[in-house]
Amino acid sequence: MYLEATYQRKPKTTKALQYDGTEEHAEHLAGEYKNLLIQGSTLFFMEDYGDDYEEVYKDDWLLVSDITITDHIDRDVFESLYEEVKL
Numbered sequence: 001m002y003l004e005a006t007y008q009r010k011p012k013t014t015k016a017l018q019y020d021g022t023e024e025h026a027e028h029l030a031g032e033y034k035n036l037l038i039q040g041s042t043l044f045f046m047e048d049y050g051d052d053y054e055e056v057y058k059d060d061w062l063l064v065s066d067i068t069i070t071d072h073i074d075r076d077v078f079e080s081l082y083e084e085v086k087l
Contacts, residue, residue: 013085014063016078019043021058029062033069036062045072 019025026043030036037044037053044053045062054072056062061078063071073081 013087014082015065016061016063016082018075019056019058019060019062026056033062033064033067035068045069047071 017029019029023041026038026041029043030038035046035048036056037046043056045056046053048068056072057074059075061073061075061082062069063073
C-alpha cells in the first residue's frame with residue numbers, strides 16, 4: 001500500500017544581485033564572475049554545463065556563489081520566488 005504525503009521545501013537562503021543595466025555594472029560583473037561575458041555593451045550569462053549564453057536584461061537577478069553565477073532569473077520570476085532576508 002502506498003501512502004501519499006504533502007511536502008514543503010525547507011527554507012534556503014541564497015545570495016543574489018540585481019543587474020542595473022549599465023555598461024559600468026556589466027564590466028564590473030564580468031570582471032568578478034567567470035561565467036559572465038560582455039559583447040558590445042550587452043551582458044550574457046552562461047551556465048556551467050552549456051554552450052549557450054543568455055542575455056541579462058536590466059533589473060534581472062543573478063544568483064551568486066563564490067566566483068560564479070549559478071542562475072539568471074528575470075525580475076518578475078525572482079520576485080515571485082524570493083524575498084529579502086535580513087541576517
